[in-house]
Amino acid sequence: GENVEQHPSTLSVQEGDSAVIKCTYSDSASNYFPWYKQELGKRPQLIIDIRSNVGEKKDQRIAVTLNKTAKHFSLHITETQPEDSAVYFCAARGGADGLTFGKGTHLIIQP
Amino acid sequence: NAGVTQTPKFQVLKTGQSMTLQCAQDMNHEYMSWYRQDPGMGLRLIHYSVGAGITDQGEVPNGYNVSRSTTEDFPLRLLSAAPSQTSVYFCASSRAGHPGLAGGRGETQYFGPGTRLLVL
Numbered sequence: 001g002e003n004v005e006q007h008p009s010t011l012s013v014q015e016g017d018s019a020v021i022k023c024t025y026s027d028s029a030s031n032y033f034p035w036y037k038q039e040l041g042k043r044p045q046l047i048i049d050i051r052s053n054v055g056e057k058k059d060q061r062i063a064v065t066l067n068k069t070a071k072h073f074s075l076h077i078t079e080t081q082p083e084d085s086a087v088y089f090c091a092a093r094g095g096a097d098g099l100t101f102g103k104g105t106h107l108i109i110q111p
Numbered sequence: 112n113a114g115v116t117q118t119p120k121f122q123v124l125k126t127g128q129s130m131t132l133q134c135a136q137d138m139n140h141e142y143m144s145w146y147r148q149d150p151g152m153g154l155r156l157i158h159y160s161v162g163a164g165i166t167d168q169g170e171v172p173n174g175y176n177v178s179r180s181t182t183e184d185f186p187l188r189l190l191s192a193a194p195s196q197t198s199v200y201f202c203a204s205s206r207a208g209h210p211g212l213a214g215g216r217g218e219t220q221y222f223g224p225g226t227r228l229l230v231l
Contacts, residue, residue, distance in 0.1 A: 001170070006153075032218055043201060043222040044154070089153060098144045098156035098169055098203075099220065 002027040004092050006102025014110050019080055021105045023090035024072040030094035033066060033073050038087045038104075047088075048075070077107075085109045112137050115223035117202050123229045124192040132187040132226050134202030142205045143185040144220070147171065147198040154201065160185055192230045200226045 003026040013019045025033075034049035050057045050064045050073065057064050061080075066073040077084055087106050091099040118133045136143065144159035156169030160179040174196060176188040185204075189196060202223040 009151075034219070043224050045222070046219055049219065093218065098146070098159045099154075100170075101146075101153040101155070103151060103153040 002030055002092055002094065002100040004090060004100050004102045006090050006105060008105060009103065010106045010108070012108040012110055013080055015080055015082060017080055019075075019077045019084070019107055021075045021088055021090070021107070022072060023074070023092075023102050024070075025092040025100075026071065027092070027094055028068075028071065030092040032093045033064070034091050034093075034099070035062075035064060035075050036089045036091065036101075038089065040086075044089060080107075080109050082109050082111065114138065115202055115204050115221050117200075117223035117226050119226060120224070121227045121229075123231065124189070125231055126192060126194060128192050130189050130192065132189075132200055132202075132228075134185045134187065134223060135183050136185075136202075136204040136221075137183065138204065138206070138221070139182060140204035140206050140221075141182070142207060142218075142220075143179065144169070144203050145175070145177065145185070145187045146201045146203065147196075148201060148225075149198050157187065157200075189228075192228075194230045196228065197230045198228060200228060 006023045031052035036044035037047045038044045061078045063076040087104045089104050090102045093099045115136045141162045145157040146154040148154045155171050158177040160166045163182050166177050203220040205220045
């Protein structure tokens with residue numbers, strides 16, 4: 001089955017700086033890669049996703065890049081703000097079964 | 112739309128007891144799934160369903176049963192609760208069961224609010 005590795009497990013950045021979270025996947029058949037944000041005690045919320053026919057996608061301060069050859073994808077958050085503090089999960093999916101998640105990155109925005 | 116709903120929000124069980132976690136969605140989604148979330152482990156898939164009458168196992172199915180008699184409901188049953196099943200359980204749904212279907216947006220999964228389960 002699919003295996004998703006996510007790094008780092010904790011990331012602390014100064015407010016206004018950029019944050020990058022990286023994930024690798026094992027199954028070359030995977031073709032859908034969402035990113036979820038989870039605040040403490042809340043449900044995961046989709047923030048951005050990318051499909052394997054696209055190399056990059058951007059939505060305001062958030063962008064995701066995908067390298068199919070290397071089987072890795074990354075989340076980029078620019079001009080970080082205090083409300084960006086949360087746990088971020090990457091995931092991969094190739095077939096009709098469910099998402100395979102990374103173990104999460106705790107993003108801390110320092111004032 | 113209420114989206115994806117789960118009950119109860121919190122439950123305490125004794126080892127060996129059984130219970131059912133309820134999940135419902137009112138978006139006419141074909142695909143539904145159950146995940147458990149443990150500290151440092153991310154979310155792991157327990158069972159999933161691509162439509163009424165069809166279920167399949169995920170990564171960690173042992174100790175859990177599911178059924179899908181209607182499009183709306185996807186209950187998760189714990190047969191004999193064990194302390195290792197202490198976790199937060201999330202139900203999720205999406206319009207399509209397979210990436211790329213339903214116009215390319217069908218696979219977006221929407222999560223319920225979660226059920227926090229403590230097994231003593």
